[in-house]
Amino acid sequence: MPLHPVAPRASLRLWAAALVLIALSWALIMSTLVRVPEPPHERRAAMAAAPAGDATRLQALAAAQQVVPLVGLNTDRRQALHKPQVAHWEDPSGRATWAEARTRLVAGDFKPRPVPHGAGGRASAFWYVLPLQRQDTVQGRWIAAVGMPYLDDVQVWLERGDGRIERLQLGDHFLSEGRAINARHHTVGINLAPDEPVLMWVRVRTDGTMKFTLRLDVPSDYFNEEVSISAWLGAFIGVLALGSLSYVFIALWLRDLMLGAYALFVATLVMLYSGQTGLLIQLVPQPPWWLNDLAAGFGTTGPWYAGALLWVMALDMDTHQPRIARMYRLLALAYAMVLPLAFTPLYRHVVNTSFIMGLVSSPLILYCAWVAWRRFHDRLRLTYLIAFLAYQVGGLVLVASLLGWIPFGPLVDMAYPASTLFHTVVMALALAMRIGRIRDEHVLTAERAQANQRFVAMLTHEFRNPLAAIDRSANLLQALPQAQPAQVRSRTQNIRQQVRRLGTLVDSFLTVGHGEHLPTQPQCTEVPLAEWLHSLRAGLGPDMAERVAIDVSDPDLTGRLDPQLMRLALNNLLDNALRYSPDGAPVTLRAERLPDGGTCLSVEDQGPGASQDELERLGQPYHRGGQAAGHQGTGLGYFFCRQIVQAHGGQLSAHNRSPSGLRVTMRLP
Numbered sequence: 001m002p003l004h005p006v007a008p009r010a011s012l013r014l015w016a017a018a019l020v021l022i023a024l025s026w027a028l029i030m031s032t033l034v035r036v037p038e039p040p041h042e043r044r045a046a047m048a049a050a051p052a053g054d055a056t057r058l059q060a061l062a063a064a065q066q067v068v069p070l071v072g073l074n075t076d077r078r079q080a081l082h083k084p085q086v087a088h089w090e091d092p093s094g095r096a097t098w099a100e101a102r103t104r105l106v107a108g109d110f111k112p113r114p115v116p117h118g119a120g121g122r123a124s125a126f127w128y129v130l131p132l133q134r135q136d137t138v139q140g141r142w143i144a145a146v147g148m149p150y151l152d153d154v155q156v157w158l159e160r161g162d163g164r165i166e167r168l169q170l171g172d173h174f175l176s177e178g179r180a181i182n183a184r185h186h187t188v189g190i191n192l193a194p195d196e197p198v199l200m201w202v203r204v205r206t207d208g209t210m211k212f213t214l215r216l217d218v219p220s221d222y223f224n225e226e227v228s229i230s231a232w233l234g235a236f237i238g239v240l241a242l243g244s245l246s247y248v249f250i251a252l253w254l255r256d257l258m259l260g261a262y263a264l265f266v267a268t269l270v271m272l273y274s275g276q277t278g279l280l281i282q283l284v285p286q287p288p289w290w291l292n293d294l295a296a297g298f299g300t301t302g303p304w305y306a307g308a309l310l311w312v313m314a315l316d317m318d319t320h321q322p323r324i325a326r327m328y329r330l331l332a333l334a335y336a337m338v339l340p341l342a343f344t345p346l347y348r349h350v351v352n353t354s355f356i357m358g359l360v361s362s363p364l365i366l367y368c369a370w371v372a373w374r375r376f377h378d379r380l381r382l383t384y385l386i387a388f389l390a391y392q393v394g395g396l397v398l399v400a401s402l403l404g405w406i407p408f409g410p411l412v413d414m415a416y417p418a419s420t421l422f423h424t425v426v427m428a429l430a431l432a433m434r435i436g437r438i439r440d441e442h443v444l445t446a447e448r449a450q451a452n453q454r455f456v457a458m459l460t461h462e463f464r465n466p467l468a469a470i471d472r473s474a475n476l477l478q479a480l481p482q483a484q485p486a487q488v489r490s491r492t493q494n495i496r497q498q499v500r501r502l503g504t505l506v507d508s509f510l511t512v513g514h515g516e517h518l519p520t521q522p523q524c525t526e527v528p529l530a531e532w533l534h535s536l537r538a539g540l541g542p543d544m545a546e547r548v549a550i551d552v553s554d555p556d557l558t559g560r561l562d563p564q565l566m567r568l569a570l571n572n573l574l575d576n577a578l579r580y581s582p583d584g585a586p587v588t589l590r591a592e593r594l595p596d597g598g599t600c601l602s603v604e605d606q607g608p609g610a611s612q613d614e615l616e617r618l619g620q621p622y623h624r625g626g627q628a629a630g631h632q633g634t635g636l637g638y639f640f641c642r643q644i645v646q647a648h649g650g651q652l653s654a655h656n657r658s659p660s661g662l663r664v665t666m667r668l669p
Contacts, residue, residue, distance in 0.1 A: 018333055025337035034343040037173040037289060056102075057159060061199055063106045064131045071216065072135040073142055073192065081216040086202075087129040088113030094125040094205055098157055098167075101127045101201070116408040118401050119210040120355065121348030125153075126212060128202040134192040142192065143222045145185040146170065146202055147213040149278025150296035154186045157201035161193075172281075172292045183226060184278030185215075207345045208296065209402050233279050236421070240270045243424060247431070254438050258313035259431065265306035269420060272299025290343055297342020301354045303395075304361075305335030311365050314384050315372045324368060331357065355399045362392040380433050387426040394419020467502075470495050522562035522647050529557045529591045529599070536567055537589070544578060547585070553592040559599035561648055561668055566601075569641040573603040573664050576638070580607030580662075594667065598650075601666040609656040618654055638664075 067087040071080070087110035089101065096104070104110065110129060119126065134140065146154055154170035170186035181187040192198060204212050215222075247263035250256075274280040275295025281287055308328040312318065317325035335354070341347045369385040372378075397415040400406045474495065530552045537545045570589070577587040588604040610618070618638050638654075641664075645652040650668040657663050 018336075021333070022336045026340050029338070029340040029344070033346065034340065057163060057199075059106055060102050060159070061131060061197055063108070064110070064129050064199060067105075067110050068112050068130070070131040070133055070197070072133055073216070074135045075218055076136075078217070078221070083115065084130055084214060084216060085112055085114050086214065087111070088117065089127045090119075091125040091127060092123075094123055096125065096127070098201060098203070101203070105129060114407070115212060115214045116413075117210075117212045118404045118408065119212075120403040121209055121351040123345075123348065125203055125205040126210065128204070128212065128214070130200045130202075130214070132190075132192070132198045132200055132216075134194055134196055137194055140192055140194070141219055142190045143181075143215075143217050143219050144188040144190055144200065145183065145213075145215040145217075145222065146188065146204075147185045147215075147278075148211045148276060149184050149186070149281065150208060150276055150292055151186070151204055151206045151210075151212075152208070153203075153205040155203040156186075156188050157199075157203075158190065159199040159201065161196045161198065172296075173289045182282065183223075184230065184282060185213075189219075207347045208342075209300065209348075209351050211402055230279060230282065233273065233277055236417070237270055237273050237279065240266055240273070240424065243428070244270060250435065254435065256434075256438060258310065258434070261306060261309040261313055262427065262431065265303060265310050266424065268299055268302030268306050269424075270299075271295045271302060273417075275299050293342050297347055298339055301335055301339065301342075301350055304354050304358060305332040305339075308332040308335075308361075311368070311388070315365075315368050315381070317368065320372065320375070321368055324364070328361075331361075355403065358395060358399055362396055366392055380430060380437070383426060383430040383433065387423050387430060390419045390426065391423035394423075470499065522565050522644075524560050524562050524648065526558050526560055527563055529559050529601075530555050532563060533589055533591060536570060539567075540571075540574065544574075547578060547581075547587055548574060549586050549588045551588055551590040557591060557593060557599070559591070559601070559668060561599075565644050565647070569644040569666070570601070570603070572638070572641050577603050577605035577607070577662075577664075581605045582607075599668045601668070602663055604657060604661060604663045606661045609660055609662050610654070615654055615656075641666075 064087050068085045071084050073081065087105065089104050089110045091101070104127075110127070113128070115128075117126075117128075134142075144156070146156065150172050152171055152173065156168040156170065158166040160166070168188055170188075181189060190198075190200075202212075202214065204210070217225075244263050244266040247259050247266065251259035251263055271294070274283075275292055275297070276299065278292075280295050281292055284291060309332050312325045312328050315321075317328070338350050341350050366385070366389060369381070369388050373381040373385050394416040397406070397412060397419075401408055401412050406412060530550075533550050533552065537548045537550060540548065574587060574589065581587055585606040587606075588602075590600075590602045590604065592600050594600050638652075642652045645666050645668070648668055650666055652664070652666055654662060654664045
């Protein structure tokens with residue numbers, strides 16, 4: 001997997017332009033659309049009875065009981081109290097008064113609705129009615145917890161049996177101001193007389209995502225359970241926050257953008273859970289009006305833009321899916337530009353758009369992750385796929401429940417938190433693997449830098465020797481105005497030998513590279529070996545060719561090989577064999593058929609041979625045997641040959657000959 005710890009300069013310019021564009025859009029939205037809400041002057045007010053008197057009240061109570069059963073407040077019925085069924089009516093205009101809503105109830109417009117209730121992002125106001133009656137003599141104080149905590153406008157009416165109407169104004173704007181009960185939800189305390197029938201009216205409106213919850217309980221049980229839930233939420237959010245900070249430091253240390261993108265992604269999850277669960281309001285004394293909007297709003301749409309950047313980098317889309325990568329970057333930029341709309345009534349449009357894009361992009365990103373894993377069969381990409389799959393499934397369940405497509409339940413409520421936890425654990429494992437690869441990449445980069453330095457030094461030295469020999473021969477020819485033919489022939493032969501050696505060095509370095517794997521695959525064809533070997537010998541020049549003897553076991557013998565690459569390998573072996581053999585001693589180039597149907601090519605010299613230790617080290621880049629004293633060599637020739645033979649699917653080996661000499665054998669399939 002290619003890793004890019006340092007961003008190119010062009011990418012930095014694009015990031016800078018994107019940040020400027022985001023800053024300008026934020027300034028425009030904050031200056032023109034954001035309005036500071038006016039704090040309500042009165043949270044609780046006693047209202048006079050409706051003009052219709054007791055008859056109207058009893059009529060409304062009867063209409064409510066026709067839709068949903070009356071809830072008997074009894075301490076022995078905890079489960080029924082926790083999840084009551086309510087009468088529900090949606091006001092699309094969002095302007096209906098309580099009197100108009102009661103008229104709608106009597107007219108039969110209210111329908112039964114189990115809670116929780118999700119309806120996505122809408123401008124409507126939602127009305128809920130619940131008939132209550134105290135049935136025991138032990139407890140007269142009850143708690144009604146209305147949620148979600150981020151809802152913008154929550155109003156509660158208690159229509160009592162004696163005709164009194166109590167109204168409470170709640171909401172996340174100035175959520176902690178004037179509240180009698182400091183809790184995560186919009187919590188209402190209810191005092192009831194024995195057998196007193198009460199109608200509880202709740203009106204909810206929000207600029208974000210509509211999710212209505214209602215819980216009824218006695219104070220002691222409610223607060224005991226809230227302490228436990230808050231502790232678990234605090235631990236969960238704390239782990240996420242600690243993980244985000246850790247990834248920030250590691251990203252800065254390694255200069256890795258993907259780790260930075262994942263740190264941003266986890267930070268948006270911290271904002272999401274702290275804002276939507278109401279825990280942030282409890283942790284901050286007298287919070288400003290915008291704090292919960294910031295956390296809940298940025299946390300709802302933030303994972304989409306942070307996730308878009310994360311997916312592009314994690315799956316290396318710039319290389320394999322460049323068009324999809326550009327699309328996700330544009331989406332991330334658009335999300336980042338409109339984030340300040342979380343402080344405006346227009347935010348619900350952002351939420352709905354993010355839901356739609358999530359439903360579209362989730363299968364697409366899973367497909368990209370699957371393609372990446374299938375292409376490379378890499379454990380890191382498989383880990384990414386598992387993490388993305390878990391998070392996407394949880395996110396889709398959350399979106400479907402908020403839109404009201406699937407009913408809420410314990411499994412649905414826990415799907416997103418559980419998938420988030422599983423995702424973070426798996427991603428922690430994946431990022432640990434990635435950090436290890438980055439570390440190995442840094443070590444490998446350092447080793448390559450050292451190898452390149454050695455390579456340049458070796459290249460300089462090896463090219464200097466033949467060039468110096470050519471220069472000496474040319475100077476001697478120039479210094480002898482009437483040179484003898486034998487002298488001219490000797491100097492010319494030396495020049496040609498050195499040029500031949502230079503050609504072999506250049507071919508080796510350009511074909512194989514800096515001691516790495518072959519950059520190309522062999523293009524194998526059926527080659528008549530006798531004819532091909534004679535043409536190879538002729539290419540050596542008459543001075544070297546006369547020392548090479550060719551022995552082919554069968555004149556019709558053929559071999560399947562790449563003629564160009566194998567010519568380079570044999571030229572390296574012949575160059576070494578001729579260099580280490582005594583002057584005038586022949587070198588044998590042999591070809592024969594193997595019992596398994598393969599082909600064996602071998603080069604036999606009459607040099608000093610090699611020790612057992614040197615035979616074992618043959619093929620290591622830049623290793624030159626002890627017998628190289630007095631001879632020029634790079635220590636790369638045998639290594640190049642092994643790379644070429646292995647690319648053909650064959651094996652290269654070397655053995656000492658008796659009484660002296662070395663035999664290098666190529667076994668090709």
